[in-house]
Amino acid sequence: MKRMVRAYCCRRANDAPGRERWSMVMSRGTRVLVTGAAGMVGANLVRRLLAEGCEVAVLLRPHGNPVRLREIENRLHIVDGDITDAASVNAALDQIKPAVVFHLAAAIWGRAPAAAPATHVEVNTLGTLHFLEALRAYPQTRFVFTGSVSVYKGGARLREDAPLEPGSIYGASKAAASLLLQTYARLYRVHAVELRLFMPYGPWEHPTRLIPQTILAALEGRDIPMTLGTQQRDLVYMDDVVEALLLGATRSVPPGSVFHIGTGVNTTVRDLVERLLAQMGRPVKALVGAVPMRPDEIMEMSADISAARAHLGWEPRTTLDQGLRKAVAWFTEHRELVAELAGDRPMVASTQQSAPCLVCQSRHVEPFLDLGEMALANKFLTEEELAKPEPRYPLRVGFCQACAHVQLTDRVPPSAMFTDYLYVSSASETLGDHLAGLSDLVVKRCHLGPSDLVIDIGCNDGTLLKGFARHGVRTLGVDPAKNLAALSNGHGIERYVGFFTAQSAQEIVKRWGQASVITATNTFPHIPELPDFVQGIRTALAPAGTLVMEMHYLGDLLEQGAFDTVYHEHVSYWALGPMVGLFRQAGLEVVDVERFPIHHGQLRVFVQHAATASIQSSVDRLLQQERAAGLDRIDAYRQFADRVMHLKRALQEQLERLRAEGKRVVGYGAPAKGNTLLTFLGLGPEQLEYIADKSPLKQGRYTPGTRIPVVPPARLLEEQPDYVLVLAWNFADEIMAQQAEYRRRGGRFILPFPDVKVR
Known part of the structure; x- marks a missing residue:
């Protein structure tokens, strides 16, 4: 990287007082570190930083799927790491030594399922804590944190001192992070500021959110099912959000300050949809009332932005109609990216409903199980593919309150899964x-x-x-x-x-x-x-x-x-x-x-x-x-989700016990379902040396996500490992009959379901 150049403030002669331009505040070559760069806000922010000549490093998890960064990744310093790992955070700060950290990363999911609270706390709360603790050693570094309005229960023209009353585990995890930020600023003078974003919209927004969803439906000539649309939201365009982030990084404000970033203007969902359709002039209709309102829907949420105006010198410059025109133009031009964006993790605010039901199209789909992010289960890797990034997608399950259908809440394009298939x-x-x-x-x-x-x-x-x-x-x-x-x-x-x-x-x-x-x-x-x-x-x-x-x-x-x-x-x-x-x-x-x-x-x-x-x-x-x-x-x-966590712990304990005893454990069967089990349990080649499978199409390849080699079954008799974890457990009797000689020699099989058994 280029050498770091000191940040400084300078106002152009024709600028209004208190409205310094970013290009005059952070000079060319200033080092910045961004987390959450693969999300909507991060993708817009890093492009602005690059345009201003900053040296931009982004902290990304290995094998992630940064669709939004693909065209600019050769201009970024990509640091492999995970905010949930304190060592990763410390290493990134030590390597980059940034003047500013923009901490945008979050695990965002509106209604946490039984298996998700730990994920929210681990990412949103502990991930933030790891940065705050590490930054005690970097007193000159500014820390800009994007908070969430999910810390509130709703209301009009909310001030920053409104009570924190989150209605979700996600909101609670963000509230905890906010309190930690203020405490570290007060006790240790960590130079941190929080910007609570209301409803940002614009380029790179996830296609399942309201504005892109409406635009795409209109482009495809589809009518738009919606609620009565009486919910009121404070929408702020992405350019204005980015401007606020930059000012938050450079303005002289007390450490621990919190600012609301919105417009102060409420717009009903119905008015928003009708404005979009009027702008686009397409022969489609908003089917008002076709989707039931969620019982816990927040009906009103808008910001008082007087603090941001007074102390940051910020105010929104993009009107709603201007922003909607820009959004329509962007999604019209980038329609080919929609399928890939849909496979990315949705950045959904706590009031956003889940993806619609596949059976009845109701939006009242309640999540109950989060298995994390996983590679595609049948995309076994060749030796050459091990060196390439491996896309991962959220794997989450929801229940439709309207028709009782159970489905995934996130979509992967079918063409990514079925055009080259290895299961026979x-x-x-x-x-x-x-x-x-x-x-x-x-x-x-x-x-x-x-x-x-x-x-x-x-x-x-x-x-x-x-x-x-x-x-x-x-x-x-x-x-x-x-x-x-x-x-x-x-x-x-x-x-x-x-x-x-x-x-x-x-x-x-x-x-x-x-x-x-x-x-x-x-x-x-x-x-x-x-x-x-x-x-x-x-x-x-x-x-x-x-x-x-x-x-x-x-x-x-x-x-x-x-x-x-x-x-x-x-x-x-x-x-x-x-x-x-x-x-x-x-x-x-x-x-x-x-x-x-x-x-x-x-x-x-x-x-x-x-x-x-x-x-x-x-x-x-x-x-x-x-x-x-x-x-x-x-x-x-919900009871099923609780049982999933119990089964996970039981199998992890069994495998850890065998490993502590010095036993060799391998796998048998490489079905798609086995990759869900391997990834959710965090098993890799260190825990399972290899997996035996009869399919020639899979032999010589590696399991997706966990990268365990797949070998012919003959290797079991050649090496006689102590235990075999049966991943294709639904064919356990057939497998154990085929491997009778391995068993006769003392080998044992571990069956993971319905309860962990050793045979």
Whole structure:
């Protein structure tokens, strides 16, 4: 880096008193350190700092996904580290020796699930504490901290001395950080200032927030479901936020000062949406009242900015209409980035609702489980890829209070997960036998013959369709994974390479005709656009046809504590109740259901057009069982989250005990679900030397996120490790039978679910 140049103040002759320009305050070459640079505010701030000639260092977690910094990362000094690690913070300060630290990093999630409070406290409170403690050794360094209005319960023209009454764990963690900042400033003269941001908006905002969501919907010609829109918010444009941060770093104010950054003007959500639509002139409507208001919604929140005006010389310069025009222009120009931004962690204020329900579009989705940030579970790494950054995405689960559907609250673009896929159905003998039996059952039940067509959605390597082909039935496989297409060649199976959608269904019918049977085994949980998918089923299914689906059953998942079933490909976790409602809306009916034990608990569902449906008693019977088990209430899911933490501790203690005894532990099976378990437990090559797996597609690669090598199973007998952690525990009996010789020689297996066992 260039040498640090002293910061100084100088006002231009034509500037108003107290409104020094940043370019005249911090000179070229001044060193700054930014945390949270990969977020919306950070992305805008670092661009301004670079434009002013500052030497900018950013503290980023290794293998993160800094989409917002990609185009400028070669101009930044990137320091690998984590604010939750005091040593990382001290090392970064020692390396950079910054004149200013902008501390923007935070774990932000509006309504903390049972597993998230520790994360909020660890990141928001302890992360801030680590900087405050370290800065005692740097008395000349300025510390600018972005606080949150989530520390308040709401109100109009709030002053900085308003009572701290947070309504969320997130808000409480930020309030604690604020109090620590003021205490360190008072006791140790740490030169710290806090800016509490109200509702910032502008470039690089997450697409799930209100303004980008409205803009993108209008650009795509979609009507916009919303609440009554009577909530009032204080919106401040990003350029003004950045200006406030820079002034906070350079103005002479007492250490520990707190300033509100807003406009002091309240705007209703309805007025905001209508202004945007009027500016864009698109033929779409705001569907006012289509989404229920959240019971704990804060109805009013605005700032008194007189302190910032008096002591920082700051006030907003961008009117709401000007800011909205700029936001529309930015998102229109950068539409290609939306999918990548959507995979990034949403920067959602505590009053922001979760992503809408995939089934009913309600915004009343309550989070209950946070498994942290994870790499994509099926993206096993090659040797060359180990040196590259590895994207990670939040993995969090929510419950819809409107229809009881359970789903992920964050989205990863399907193209990032399914176009190159390493899981094959034929890798498991148990699964292969099951799919062969399924084809026999469906042929008999639906009276299929040579003139009938079976379409398998998510056909993978064609294992299921090969069973239908044996009966002389016409077959078509639909799957976006190009690398798997060749695996079904030579078995009379035709292939459509692509996603199954309403549009592709029309193409399929035009070329192959309607199907007597459509199958989807362990595919339905992967579908992010459910209404579109169901419309495709209506199109492709013959009038008297049957849809047969299999999937993990939510009731079994809860009963077994099987949180490893949660990964990004599984956007939905199905109980029967929400499914019945989804299909009924489209003129289809669930006519029969079966539960069976493969994968330790699956549901088989039969669906037909409503006009020809004859609903069996099994449907009502299971619906009653779900209500009795509480699957339609949030309490069951909060209890599940508590059990997840218990299982995590139990397995960690077991592995730590074996390691302390000097035992060698490896893994067996490299399923996607295993990567959720490995990452959540913090296991890597130090804890599991390698993982054995039968799939040639995975051998020679490394697990995503944890980077454990995958090897052929023969290595178990070559080296005879003491213990094997069975990651593919749903096929434990098959695996232990295959490895009988390893077991005969004294090897033992650790089964993680439903309770930790050693066999």
